[in-house]
Amino acid sequence: MIVSDVVCPFCGCLCDDLELEVEGDRVVRVQNGCSLAEATFMNDTRLPTPIRRTKTGWEDISYDEAIKETADILKEADRPLLYGWSSTHGEAQSVGVHIAELIGAVIDNTSTVCHGPSILAIQEVGHPGCTLGQVKNRADVIIYWGCNPIEAHPRHMSRYTTFATGFFVPEAQRERTVIVVDTRRNDTTNIADEFLQVEPGGDYAVLSALRAIVRGKESVIPKKVAGIAKEQLIRVAGICKNAKFGAIFFGLGLTMSRGKYKNVRNAIELTDELNRHTKFVISPMRGHGNVYGSNEVFTWMTGYPFAVDFARGIAFYNPGETTAVDILRRGECDAALIVASDPGANFPRLAAAHLAKIPTVIIDPHVNATTALSRIHIPCTAAGIDAAGTAYRMDGVPIRLKKVIERGYPDDAELLKKIYDRLNGGGWDHD
Amino acid sequence: MTELLVKNACVIDPIRGINGDIMDIAIRDGRIVESVSDRAEVIDAHRCLTLPGGIDSHTHVCGTKVNFGRYMSPEDMRAGRTQRRGKMHVTSGYYVPTTFGNSYRYSAMGYTTLLEGAMAPLEARHTHEEFTATPHQDMLANTLFDGNWAVMDAVREKNIKKAAAIVGWTLNAVKGYAIKLTNPGGTEAWGWGEDVTSIHEMVPHFDVTPAEIITTMIQANELLKLPHSVHLHCNNLGKPGNYQTTLDTFDLVPDVNPNRQTLYATHVQFHAYGGGTWRNICSKAEEITRSVNSKPQIVMDMGQIMFCRTMTMTADGPMEFNLHCLHHNKWSNHDVELETGSGIIPVTYSKKSAVNCIMWAIGLELALLTKSPWQCLLETDNPNGAPFVKYPEVIGLLMSKRYRDEECATLHADTEGRTSLCALEREMDWHDIAVMTRAGQAKALGIINQGKGHLGIGAEADIAIYPIRTDSVDPAREYRKVVEGFQKTRFTIKRGRVVSRDGEIIVDGANATFWVNAKVPEDLRMENDPEFIKRFEQFYTVRMSNYPVQDVYLPRGRCIETEAFT
Numbered sequence: 001m002i003v004s005d006v007v008c009p010f011c012g013c014l015c016d017d018l019e020l021e022v023e024g025d026r027v028v029r030v031q032n033g034c035s036l037a038e039a040t041f042m043n044d045t046r047l048p049t050p051i052r053r054t055k056t057g058w059e060d061i062s063y064d065e066a067i068k069e070t071a072d073i074l075k076e077a078d079r080p081l082l083y084g085w086s087s088t089h090g091e092a093q094s095v096g097v098h099i100a101e102l103i104g105a106v107i108d109n110t111s112t113v114c115h116g117p118s119i120l121a122i123q124e125v126g127h128p129g130c131t132l133g134q135v136k137n138r139a140d141v142i143i144y145w146g147c148n149p150i151e152a153h154p155r156h157m158s159r160y161t162t163f164a165t166g167f168f169v170p171e172a173q174r175e176r177t178v179i180v181v182d183t184r185r186n187d188t189t190n191i192a193d194e195f196l197q198v199e200p201g202g203d204y205a206v207l208s209a210l211r212a213i214v215r216g217k218e219s220v221i222p223k224k225v226a227g228i229a230k231e232q233l234i235r236v237a238g239i240c241k242n243a244k245f246g247a248i249f250f251g252l253g254l255t256m257s258r259g260k261y262k263n264v265r266n267a268i269e270l271t272d273e274l275n276r277h278t279k280f281v282i283s284p285m286r287g288h289g290n291v292y293g294s295n296e297v298f299t300w301m302t303g304y305p306f307a308v309d310f311a312r313g314i315a316f317y318n319p320g321e322t323t324a325v326d327i328l329r330r331g332e333c334d335a336a337l338i339v340a341s342d343p344g345a346n347f348p349r350l351a352a353a354h355l356a357k358i359p360t361v362i363i364d365p366h367v368n369a370t371t372a373l374s375r376i377h378i379p380c381t382a383a384g385i386d387a388a389g390t391a392y393r394m395d396g397v398p399i400r401l402k403k404v405i406e407r408g409y410p411d412d413a414e415l416l417k418k419i420y421d422r423l424n425g426g427g428w429d430h431d
Numbered sequence: 432m433t434e435l436l437v438k439n440a441c442v443i444d445p446i447r448g449i450n451g452d453i454m455d456i457a458i459r460d461g462r463i464v465e466s467v468s469d470r471a472e473v474i475d476a477h478r479c480l481t482l483p484g485g486i487d488s489h490t491h492v493c494g495t496k497v498n499f500g501r502y503m504s505p506e507d508m509r510a511g512r513t514q515r516r517g518k519m520h521v522t523s524g525y526y527v528p529t530t531f532g533n534s535y536r537y538s539a540m541g542y543t544t545l546l547e548g549a550m551a552p553l554e555a556r557h558t559h560e561e562f563t564a565t566p567h568q569d570m571l572a573n574t575l576f577d578g579n580w581a582v583m584d585a586v587r588e589k590n591i592k593k594a595a596a597i598v599g600w601t602l603n604a605v606k607g608y609a610i611k612l613t614n615p616g617g618t619e620a621w622g623w624g625e626d627v628t629s630i631h632e633m634v635p636h637f638d639v640t641p642a643e644i645i646t647t648m649i650q651a652n653e654l655l656k657l658p659h660s661v662h663l664h665c666n667n668l669g670k671p672g673n674y675q676t677t678l679d680t681f682d683l684v685p686d687v688n689p690n691r692q693t694l695y696a697t698h699v700q701f702h703a704y705g706g707g708t709w710r711n712i713c714s715k716a717e718e719i720t721r722s723v724n725s726k727p728q729i730v731m732d733m734g735q736i737m738f739c740r741t742m743t744m745t746a747d748g749p750m751e752f753n754l755h756c757l758h759h760n761k762w763s764n765h766d767v768e769l770e771t772g773s774g775i776i777p778v779t780y781s782k783k784s785a786v787n788c789i790m791w792a793i794g795l796e797l798a799l800l801t802k803s804p805w806q807c808l809l810e811t812d813n814p815n816g817a818p819f820v821k822y823p824e825v826i827g828l829l830m831s832k833r834y835r836d837e838e839c840a841t842l843h844a845d846t847e848g849r850t851s852l853c854a855l856e857r858e859m860d861w862h863d864i865a866v867m868t869r870a871g872q873a874k875a876l877g878i879i880n881q882g883k884g885h886l887g888i889g890a891e892a893d894i895a896i897y898p899i900r901t902d903s904v905d906p907a908r909e910y911r912k913v914v915e916g917f918q919k920t921r922f923t924i925k926r927g928r929v930v931s932r933d934g935e936i937i938v939d940g941a942n943a944t945f946w947v948n949a950k951v952p953e954d955l956r957m958e959n960d961p962e963f964i965k966r967f968e969q970f971y972t973v974r975m976s977n978y979p980v981q982d983v984y985l986p987r988g989r990c991i992e993t994e995a996f997t
Contacts, residue, residue, distance in 0.1 A: 005974040016977045090560065101521050122503050126761035126776070131553065133768025133972040138622055160972060167580075167970050168636075244623065272762065275752065279624035281764070299501045300493075300530045300561050303508030303523030313514035315523050317505055390556060396495055396765065398556035399973060400981055 003404050008037040009087070009384025012286030012394030013153050013160070025407045027385070034154035040385070046365050046409070047379040063410060066361075066378045070337065071422035073359045073375075074103055077335035079311070083324045084341030084364075086110040086288035087382075089389020089401055092413040093290075093297040096339060097308075099420050104310045106333070108324040109294035110287070110341050111306040116319060117255040118284045119295070119305050121264035128271050130281045131395045132159075134245075137166035138279075141243035143179040145267065146203065146253020147285045150187035156285070161247065162191070168244075177239055181206065182253060194236055201258035202226020206233070207266035213237035214273050241277045248282040255284075286394035288341070289384065293392035328354040338362040339412060340383070344370035363412050380412040387411045434459050434471030435927055437894065440481035441901055443862055445870035446885035450862050451901060453478055458892040461927035465888060474922060474929070476896050482865050483884050484543025484893030484925065486872035489662075489697045489732050490813040492533045493547050493561035493570070495554045496744045496773045499763055500527040500814075504742065504777065519936045526741040526818040530564040536820055538567040539934040541895025541920040544883055546571045546876060548662075548697065548812070549613060549746045551767040552579075553973070555605035559944065559984040566940025567923075567930050569883075569893075569989075571876065573662050574607030575746050575771040576648065578619035580970070581963060583637045586647045592955060592996070595651035599949040599995055600957035602657075604979040606946040606988065609659035609876075610652055613746035614666050615644040618772035626749035630666055630679050641666050646683055649694065653687055655949035656993040658877025660688065660730075662695045665702045668750045674715035677702040678722055686728035691877055698734025698812035700794035709786055713849035716796035724802050730875045731801075732808040735794035735825050736787065737817035740779040744815065748772030769970055780817070785845040792839075792850035798829055798867070799857045805874065809867040822868070823917035829859040829867075831910035858907050881945065881991070892927040895920050943987040949995040 006018040018037060021029035027041040050066035051058040061069075074080050082100050085093045086109050093109075100107035111119060135142070142161045149156040157163050162178050169175045180192035181203070189195045198206050202225070209225040212218065214237050221230050240246050248271060254263045267282060274280035286292050295305035302308045304317035307324070320326060324343070327333045328351035335358055344352050345368060356373040364370070365382040381387035384401035386409060391401050437456040442449050457467040491497050501508065501524060511525035511532060522532030537545065545565070550558045550572040562570040576582050576598060585594035598610055616627045616634035623635060630642040645663065652661045665680050667673035677699065684694040696702070703719045706712040723729050745751060748764050751774025755762035763775040780787045794816070801807035809826070813819040827834050832855075839846065839853055847853050859867075873884020882891035899916035906913045923931035930938050957963045967975045982988065 005976045007977065016974050094564075101515055119502070122761075122763070123505055124761065126503055126763040127499070128762060128764040130764070130766035131768045131972065133553075133970065134622060134766045136972060137768060137970055165969070272755075275624060276756075279622070281766070295502065296498055296557065300498050300564060302521065303501055303512075303529050304505060305502050310521065313521070314512040315508070315521050317508070390560060392557070396499075396557075397553060397973065398560070399977060400556065 006404055007384055007391070007399050007401050008033055008040060009289040009391060009401050010036050010040040011153050011289055012292060013156055014289060014391055014393040014399050015155050015159060016399055020404055022405055025405050027405060036154060044382065044385060047367060047377060050376060050378040052376050053374070063378070066376055067415060067418045068422065069376060070361045070378070071419050073335050073361060074337060074419070075423060079333050080105040081324055081327055081333045081336045082107040082339070083336060083343060084110065084339040085294040086291035086341055088340035088412050089290060089383040089387065089391060090293045090297050091389045092339065092416055093294050094301065095413050095416040095420060097298060097301045099416060099423065100308065100310050102420065102423055104313065106309045106311070106322055106324070106327055107298070108307050109298065110291050111295060112323045112325060113346055114252060114287050114291065115255055115284045116306060116323065117261035118264045120261040120319060121268055125265055125268050127268065128275060128281055129283050129395065131397055134281070135247040136160050136164045138168050138245040139247045140169060140175055141177045141179065141239055141246035143181065143246065143248040144188055145181040145248060145250040146257065147249060147251025148186045148188045149285065152251070152287070153285055179236060179239065194232070194239070196228050196232060196236065199227040203254055203257060203263045204259040204266055207263065207270055209233050210237050211266070211270050211273055214241060214270070214277070240274055240280070243278055243280070246274065246278065246280040248280070249285050250282070251285045283395060290391035292394055292396065293390065296392050325351045334358050336360040338364070338370050338374070340364055342368040342370050344368065344373045363415055365409070378415060379409060380415055381409045432460055433927060434467040436467050436471040436473045437481065437896070438473060438475050439478050440476040440896065441478050442481045442886065443865040444483060444886045445862060445866045446873065446879060447887050456886060456894065458927045461892055462882065463886055463888055463890045463892050478900060478902070479921060480861065480897045480899040480901050482541065482895050483869045483886050484895055484923070485541045486544040486869045486876070486884055487542055487810055487813070487819065488546050488808055488872040488876055489548045489810050490545055490819060491548050491744055491815070492545060492813070493530065493565060494550055494558035496765060496775055497527060498557070498561065499765065500742045500744050500775050501529065503761060503763055503775070507742070517935070517937065518939055526814040530561050534565040534567045534940065535936050538923050538931040538936060539919050540822065540917065541897065541923050542568060543893035543923065543925050544569045546573060546608070548573050549575055549611055550605070550607060551575050551746070551771050551773070552601050552605045552607070553767050553770055555607065555980050556984055559606060559980055562942070562944050563986060566942050567925060567936065569943045569945060571608035571945045572606070573609050573611035574602055574605060575611050575613060577612045577615040577746065578771045580769045581966070583619070583634065583639050583644065586639045586643050587637065591647055591650045591654065594647050595654040595995065596951045596955045596957055598651055599655050599951040602946070603948050606944065606980045606985055608946055609657060609662050610648055611662045612645060612648060613664040613771065614668065614750065616641040617666055617749055618746055621748040621772045622766055627666060630676060642683055645680065649684065655995040657947055657949060658991060659875070660692050660695050662697060664697050664745070664747060668701045668747055669754065671704050671706040671708055671712040674703050674705055674718055677719060681722045681726060681729055684726065684728050691874060692730040693728040695875055696729060696731040698815065699731040699797055700734035700736065700790060700816065703793050703797060712786055712789055714789060714793045714796055714851065716793050716800055717851060720797060720800035723806055730806050730808065731797070732810045733794045733798050734810070734812045735816050736780050736790045737811065737821040737824060738780050738782050738787070738791065739817055739821070740777065741814045741817055742775060742777050744773070744775040746771045746773045748774045750774065751776055754778070768972065782842050785843040788842040788846040789849055792846055792852040795828055795835065796850060796852050796855065799855045804859070804863040804866040805871045807867070808871045808875065823914045826864050826917050827910040827914040830864065830906035830913055832856060832858055833907060834910040861901050878945065892924055894924040896922040941987065943989045944985045945989045945991060946985070947991045947993065949993045951995050
């Protein structure tokens with residue numbers, strides 16, 4: 001059977017034009033997708049049942065047993081952490097927030113180790129952005145800063161930017177100027193019209209220099225700024241000011257290098273400055289398929305996009321204190337429920353080591369590095385493959401993920417509702 | 432079967448012509464009935480003021496930009512937090528509260544139905560998700576068409592039927608309720624960092640004017656037989672001298688619908704400025720209300736501002752950028768492909784600012800100078816002018832000249848000379864307030880037939896009982912009692928259930944979402960139009976098949992069907 005207009009749940013691009021060939025409970029062919037999409041749909045190996053660690057290895061347990069033990073672990077904990085959420089749908093995220101509120105837990109999502117600094121910058125200065133279609137239809141200048149879309153978001157350029165045919169840019173490749181800022185050459189820098197090779201940790205200085213030039217203060221710029229010649233900076237600032245519509249996309253090269261959220265703030269303020277001359281927008285390249293959805297759901301339910309601590313009864317937010325990495329690193333957390341993510345692979349060593357010390361349960365369709373740190377692994381559906389639900393694209397556009405096959409796994413939202421019921425001593429009472 | 436009897440209620444129900452009668456209200460299974468059995472639960476209202484549930488016909492509570500307002504404002508989240516208690520979830524936020532915060536606080540004030548003022552069609556799913564998490568109010572969504580490419584093409588081709596068919600398709604796809612135009616044409620121009628500055632200026636690249644968009648959409652609206660009229664945020668919001676644009680816009684509007692207005696002009700306070708700069712800005716409320724008083728085809732709402740810190744959020748992207756250049760605080764912008772724009776910035780309205788004081792006075796002048804309260808409804812464009820929790824103060828100001836005078840005495844000295852507020856003697860009565868906060872909204876939105884805004888037999892049992900004895904309170908003198916009384920109902924009843932008692936939410940909510948399916952003849956439907964499909968697939972970044980909002984997002988959807996083009 002052929003299923004068309006399928007949404008790939010893997011990365012923040014949420015491409016929705018895939019065509020899948022399905023045989024029974026397997027996807028056998030992926031068309032229009034990138035290599036990441038192909039792997040997402042085709043290499044979907046899962047545990048057959050929940051497993052629990054024993055002294056010597058693992059044993060199979062029933063879902064009921066796994067749910068009961070997870071609820072017991074959370075009930076007994078003083079400082080439980082609910083972490084992850086970025087690869088599942090909003091429906092599961094919403095149940096997660098209800099559990100956190102009920103038991104006074106900390107709930108955090110993967111922003112904490114990716115675009116958390118972007119959020120902090122936005123909370124200081126705002127976010128001049130747009131949906132990706134605005135860029136596709138209008139932009140004549142595209143800037144990729146500290147990101148490598150060809151590897152990490154392989155269809156970003158062909159669907160939304162450089163190579164996408166837009167209404168006002170019918171001959172995209174010829175009409176768009178591409179500027180790439182990075183510390184080293186990569187596949188993306190190879191297609192750049194201007195490549196600014198910045199010294200590691202020099203992004204803040206380069207952004208400041210560009211802001212100064214845009215404000216007409218080029219006389220204050222030294223001959224070189226973080227490895228980039230003044231002439232090139234002036235040229236690039238000129239390209240930006242003369243653009244009809246410019247778009248900056250940035251990645252972890254900006255958020256996680258020296259300066260962190262200050263880098264992002266500087267980039268946003270450059271965008272703000274450029275809007276006094278022409279039209280400019282800026283957007284983070286969100287990684288996980290529904291990480292932006294976890295920010296959205298957390299925000300309308302609690303007021304904060306990540307790192308929400310319910311221990312005081314109210315929703316409390318203080319990144320650096322209530323962020324998952326910090327709670328683990330301080331050894332404060334005494335039980336963890338991980339959902340739809342892999343902190344075992346992504347967290348600093350100290351934080352991951354603490355997960356192995358405390359009772360950790362992971363609910364995730366796939367075995368991953370976190371499984372090795374966990375006491376229980378409960379397999380479930382994968383949102384966008386065998387479960388439908390809502391995901392938010394990196395630009396905030398909400399898209400409904402489709403269920404394309406049935407594999408007999410329970411939906412993680414349903415598992416979480418059962419855990420909630422056990423903790424609440426009653427039935428699920430929310431929509 | 433559940434039954435409830437409200438006894439000894441002092442009822443004001445303007446739609447049925449009831450003004451202060453002491454009566455009983457019988458409720459069965461969520462609706463008002465003639466009588467109930469003696470097994471019914473009884474609430475004694477003790478002759479307190481009892482009104483149909485409050486309706487807000489223009490508020491921003493759910494969706495992409497509202498949530499972004501929260502996202503970017505941890506400082507506000509901290510300002511309004513409450514713990515989980517009984518049936519109440521944790522809430523955060525004062526001027527942009529979380530969905531539960533909005534829902535509980537509106538419910539405590541007796542509000543049972545809300546119209547979200549601006550939903551971008553592409554992001555409609557988000558709005559509906561938040562509607563579901565706003566459990567104690569029935570919800571409706573104004574759907575943005577101000578920069579819709581397909582609509583502008585139809586306007587240029589002078590093809591009203593096609594414009595109507597596009598609107599019909601979109602409302603059905605996104606489960607929207609009404610046509611909203613926010614700075615028509617201006618949001619498209621903002622895609623290039625530009626704006627339009629008069630209703631006769633061409634929108635770049637589209638060869639249409641705001642005036643043409645407005646008049647075409649008014650005709651399309653009537654062709655589709657939509658329950659509400661076109662809902663317009665005029666061009667040039669917030670600019671000194673903009674009243675002329677507003678008057679020019681009002682002059683475009685024919686009187687074509689006997690049941691309701693032909694144009695709903697929202698937050699008109701922001702559109703009633705004289706002068707030419709921030710230094711000589713003055714009130715043109717007299718000119719605006721003179722026009723409205725002579726045009727029954729226009730209903731407006733106040734857009735009252737109150738002195739406080741709040742958040743401005745609108746689809747009017749260029750306006751927000753201009754405001755940002757004045758305030759130098761944080762600025763967010765979010766343009767939506769082929770459809771509209773949006774912007775968000777925090778503001779503080781201060782009594783030290785002559786401009787803010789004049790704005791405050793203009794809102795009140797509009798209400799006091801409009802002869803019929805049915806034509807000037809009470810709201811603050813929440814949270815743009817002030818968070819909705821300020822409504823009781825607005826009511827107090829409208830009912831008491833003394834309250835206004837006391838406030839005026841604390842304002843910037845320029846206020847008196849540049850507005851006429853101090854000279855206005857009018858004091859509104861309880862009936863006027865009932866019109867301006869529910870009955871007028873129900874009529875303007877076209878939901879009287881859905882059982883909203885009145886307490887007649889068959890109506891939905893949405894009722895607000897306030898701790899106010901109208902026979903013993905003199906609102907002109909005891910305005911503080913009025914303000915307090917409207918802040919917290921004794922009982923808010925939603926579809927026959929008591930949901931809020933003395934400000935405490937006591938049940939889980941189960942709201943409904945109203946939307947419109949205007950049935951366009953087969954041969955005109957957009958899903959059968961190859962050119963429309965082709966352009967959609969070429970220029971949107973989602974597939975046309977993935978665009979419509981699935982039924983699962985409206986767990987209690989209430990579809991209003993119309994036979995368009997008949």
